[in-house]
Amino acid sequence: xxxxxxxxxxxxxxxxxxxxxxxxxxxxxxxxxxxxxxxxxxxxxxxxxxxxxxxxxxxxxxxxxxxxxxxxxxxxxxxxxxxxxxxxxxxxxxxxxxxxxxxxxxxxxxxxxxxxxxxxxxxxxxxxxxxxxxxxxxxxxxxxxxxxxxxxxxxxxxxxxxxxxxxxxxxxxxxxxxxxxxxxxxxxxxxxxxxxxxxxxxxxxxxxxxxxxxxxxxxxxxxxxxxxxxxxxxxxxxxxxxxxxxxxxxxxxxxxxxxxxxxxxxxxxxxxxxxxxxxxxxxxxxxxxxxxxx
DNA sequence: GCCCAGGGAATCG
DNA sequence: CGATTCCATGGG
Numbered sequence: 001x002x003x004x005x006x007x008x009x010x011x012x013x014x015x016x017x018x019x020x021x022x023x024x025x026x027x028x029x030x031x032x033x034x035x036x037x038x039x040x041x042x043x044x045x046x047x048x049x050x051x052x053x054x055x056x057x058x059x060x061x062x063x064x065x066x067x068x069x070x071x072x073x074x075x076x077x078x079x080x081x082x083x084x085x086x087x088x089x090x091x092x093x094x095x096x097x098x099x100x101x102x103x104x105x106x107x108x109x110x111x112x113x114x115x116x117x118x119x120x121x122x123x124x125x126x127x128x129x130x131x132x133x134x135x136x137x138x139x140x141x142x143x144x145x146x147x148x149x150x151x152x153x154x155x156x157x158x159x160x161x162x163x164x165x166x167x168x169x170x171x172x173x174x175x176x177x178x179x180x181x182x183x184x185x186x187x188x189x190x191x192x193x194x195x196x197x198x199x200x201x202x203x204x205x206x207x208x209x210x211x212x213x214x215x216x217x218x219x220x221x222x223x224x225x226x227x228x229x230x231x232x233x234x235x236x237x238x239x240x241x242x243x244x245x246x247x248x249x250x251x252x253x254x255x256x257x258x259x260x261x262x263x264x265x266x267x268x269x270x271x272x273x274x275x276x277x278x279x280x281x282x283x284x285x286x287x288x289x290x291x292x293x294x
Numbered sequence: 295g296c297c298c299a300g301g302g303a304a305t306c307g
Numbered sequence: 308c309g310a311t312t313c314c315a316t317g318g319g
Binding site for chain 1: 310313315316317
C-alpha cells in the first residue's frame with residue numbers, strides 16, 4: 001500500500017502524494033456528508049479546479065485533487081492528526097477494490113465492476129459519530145438540500161463559533177436548546193428524536209463511546225436502534241460514516257432500486273466482507289449519479 | 295395495516 | 308404552470 005506523504009506546501013495548501021485513487025468531487029457529493037460546498041471566493045485559491053470547502057471535526061478545511069495529488073488546506077499537524085484518518089487515507093482501498101471487484105460472478109460482477117469504474121475515487125469518510133448520528137436522523141424522509149439547510153441552521157444557532165463558521169453543536173448544546181428550538185431550525189418531526197438523543201448522551205444514559213467500543217456489528221447496531229428515530233437505515237449510515245464500520249450496508253430507495261434492477265432483487269452484503277459499505281457507496285453512486293440508459 | 299408528521303426537490307399532467 | 312409524489316421512522 002502506498003503511503004500518503006506531504007510533498008510541498010503553498011499558500012496554506014498541502015500537496016499530498018501517494019493517496020491512490022481519490023476523487024474530491026465524488027467523495028463530497030455522494031450524500032455521506034452535508035457541510036461541504038464549493039470553495040468561497042474569499043478563500044486562498046486552490047491549485048486545481050473543483051475544490052470543496054466545509055467544516056468538520058470542529059475546523060474549517062478545504063480539499064481538492066487532480067487525480068495524482070491530493071490538496072488539503074490545513075496545517076501539517078491537523079493533516080497528520082485529523083484529516084489522514086477523516087479521509088480514510090490510512091485504509092487499503094486498492095485491496096478493497098480488488099475484493100469488491102471479485103466478490104461476485106456473472107452479470108452481478110459486471111455491474112459491480114461498472115459501478116467501481118463509475119464511482120472510482122470515492123472514500124468513506126470517518127466523521128464525528130455525534131455529527132453523523134444527528135445528520136442521518138435528519139436525513140430520514142428528507143432530501144439533501146433540506147438536510148443541509150437544517151444542519152446549517154442548527155450549527156449557526158447552537159454551534160461554537162470557530163474561524164470560518166460554526167462547529168457542529170454538541171449534544172449538551174442541543175439538549176439545552178430544547179425540542180422547540182430544534183424544531184424552529186426546520187427539523188420537523190425529527191426535532192423530538194434529535195433532542196432525545198442529545199439529552200441521553202448529555203446526561204450519560206446513552207454512550208457513543210460504548211457503540212464505538214462494541215466489537216460485534218449487530219450489537220452496535222442494536223444500541224443505535226434503541227434510540228427513537230433511529231431505524232436500520234439511519235443506524236447503518238451512522239455506523240458507516242461516523243463509526244468507520246465499513247461492513248455496514250445501508251439500503252435506501254436508491255440501493256433497493258439498484259438491487260432490484262441489476263441484481264434480481266437479491267444482493268448479500270456479506271460477500272464483500274468488511275468492505276460491504278464501500279461496495280454500497282459504489283453501487284449507490286452508480287445508480288444515482290452515473291448517467292446511463294434504462 | 296394505514297395514515298400522518300416539515301418541506302423542498304423531482305416528476306408528472 | 309400547478310398538482311402530486313417522494314423520503315425512513317414511530318406513534319396513534
